[in-house]
Amino acid sequence: MEEQIVHFLKEKESEMVEVLKGLVELESPSHDKVAVDQVGNHMQELYTKYVGGSIEVFKDDQFGNHLRCEFGEGEEQILILTHMDTVWPKGTLEELPFRIDGDKLYGPGSFDMKGGIVQGLFAQHALKTLQIPLKTKVVMLVTSDEEIGSESSRELIESEAKKSKYVLVLESAASSIKGKLKTSRKGVGMFSIKVSGRAAHSGIEPEKGISAIEELARQILYLHSLTDFEKGTTLNIGLINGGSASNVVAAEAEAELDLRVKNNAEFERIIPLIQGLKPSKEGLTIEVTGGINRPVMERTSEISEMFETAKALAKEHLGFDLEEQASGGGSDGSFASQFAPTLDGLGPVGDGAHASNEHLLISQMPIRSALVALLIAKLA
Numbered sequence: 121m122e123e124q125i126v127h128f129l130k131e132k133e134s135e136m137v138e139v140l141k142g143l144v145e146l147e148s149p150s151h152d153k154v155a156v157d158q159v160g161n162h163m164q165e166l167y168t169k170y171v172g173g174s175i176e177v178f179k180d181d182q183f184g185n186h187l188r189c190e191f192g193e194g195e196e197q198i199l200i201l202t203h204m205d206t207v208w209p210k211g212t213l214e215e216l217p218f219r220i221d222g223d224k225l226y227g228p229g230s231f232d233m234k235g236g237i238v239q240g241l242f243a244q245h246a247l248k249t250l251q252i253p254l255k256t257k258v259v260m261l262v263t264s265d266e267e268i269g270s271e272s273s274r275e276l277i278e279s280e281a282k283k284s285k286y287v288l289v290l291e292s293a294a295s296s297i298k299g300k301l302k303t304s305r306k307g308v309g310m311f312s313i314k315v316s317g318r319a320a321h322s323g324i325e326p327e328k329g330i331s332a333i334e335e336l337a338r339q340i341l342y343l344h345s346l347t348d349f350e351k352g353t354t355l356n357i358g359l360i361n362g363g364s365a366s367n368v369v370a371a372e373a374e375a376e377l378d379l380r381v382k383n384n385a386e387f388e389r390i391i392p393l394i395q396g397l398k399p400s401k402e403g404l405t406i407e408v409t410g411g412i413n414r415p416v417m418e419r420t421s422e423i424s425e426m427f428e429t430a431k432a433l434a435k436e437h438l439g440f441d442l443e444e445q446a447s448g449g450g451s452d453g454s455f456a457s458q459f460a461p462t463l464d465g466l467g468p469v470g471d472g473a474h475a476s477n478e479h480l481l482i483s484q485m486p487i488r489s490a491l492v493a494l495l496i497a498k499l500a
């Protein structure tokens with residue numbers, strides 16, 4: 121059965137490239153509902169053609185509609201997570217067109233993660249065509265807003281994860297030729313810090329002013345001092361804003377803080393320190409808003425078992441050593457992992473996510489697709 125799956129998919133390499141070309145050439149920036157819906161409509165045709173199960177459309181007024189595609193039988197389900205939006209604005213294709221150079225396939229969204237969609241689609245195509253017996257249903261979510269935080273799809277992702285035995289995330293593998301899977305992801309917090317002081321003329325009566333910029337600078341030094349590389353906890357103020365003119369003592373200043381942690385205990389330790397910022401003197405106020413944006417995906421024993429299963433399949437049937445890596449970024453896998461064991465980075469092998477050299481390796485498409493199919497067959 122395993123050899124059949126691998127052989128079947130290796131024969132499909134050029135067809136996978138054709139399907140991916142069709143998806144890349146439909147641009148789909150997260151904020152453009154009309155464009156993302158076009159990809160969604162095309163995806164429905166592809167799923168019907170290659171898998172043939174049932175499709176449910178979850179309408180959204182603001183963002184693209186989400187798709188829930190299902191085939192197979194059984195009480196339980198295995199969930200595949202994909203997203204069809206990209207970070208690339210419309211018109212990017214003119215500068216960075218779809219192109220193939222040797223084994224590399226370039227194009228906006230190819231690596232993150234339209235290539236993953238295609239590999240997942242063909243994995244299911246193989247299971248269906250070869251009539252591989254499965255005890256569970258296979259559900260694939262194709263969502264529209266991952267690149268902007270999944271505000272609209274989060275509930276759907278969580279409710280499907282709750283019903284699932286396992287979750288496979290087809291985000292790209294860690295950037296390198298090795299294509300490592302992602303078995304943990306840092307949690308992400310996002311905060312705004314707003315300081316208010318008192319304005320005054322900097323020449324005539326500067327002593328009457330209380331500088332919000334000076335205070336913000338002090339608070340930034342404190343926040344950055346909470347960074348602990350050993351624990352994997354980092355605080356980064358990546359954006360500041362404030363003041364009205366160089367000859368005015370600044371009445372207002374604000375900053376955006378990005379927090380990353382490796383475990384929930386660190387969230388519990390650090391967040392109160394951020395929310396409890398105290399002004400250094402009277403006449404100043406500090407307002408902190410924001411919170412956890414993506415929870416921590418911890419490398420639980422269930423996740424490490426899943427990885428070991430994938431590693432054994434890769435070694436035995438695909439002839440390579442699969443490796444794993446911790447990721448500093450969040451994905452929809454972060455949400456899903458709160459409810460079911462989740463393996464992430466099962467998508468394309470390549471490089472350049474969100475960058476102009478974005479590409480995947482064509483020869484790895486059937487191999488990674490086979491890995492997904494083998495995993496489903498094993499876990500189902």
Ligand SMILES: [Zn+2]
Nearest residue numbers: 232233266291
């Ligand atoms: Zn992605």
